[in-house]
Amino acid sequence: MQIKGIKKGRNIELFDNIDIPDGQEISLSIETGGEFWQRLKSFRQELNAEGIWIEPDVFDGVRDSSSGQEVIL
Template sequence: MRVKGIKKGRNIEIFEDINIPDGQEIIIAIETEGGFWKSLDRFRQELDSEGVWIEPEVFENLRDSSSGREVIL
């Protein structure tokens, strides 16, 4: 189960109801927002969870494969 919340002092406010009884011990893994690779991973997980599939052909010839301009030193 993944839930999102925000830290306020020594408390964490959870943005949604979770179906666990009061007094139940839980373990929290802290994951902060930020960083390209973390954002990319979250995006991919969201796509997977929603059953969205991007065909590999979408990314074909996306980047220029030329060696670029000549550099004179």
């Protein structure tokens, strides 16, 4: 089971309801954000394991190539 939550002080608020009775002992594995490259590597490994291939041209034209707005300081 994988669930997400957010730490608030000494408590962890879960985003989803879980079907575990009160008083039941549980074990947590904590993952923090900011591990982009490791997560990307894991994602790619999952795709490879499933035999899924995304053609590079799928992402053509997705990103705006303009220089953006002028910033006046």
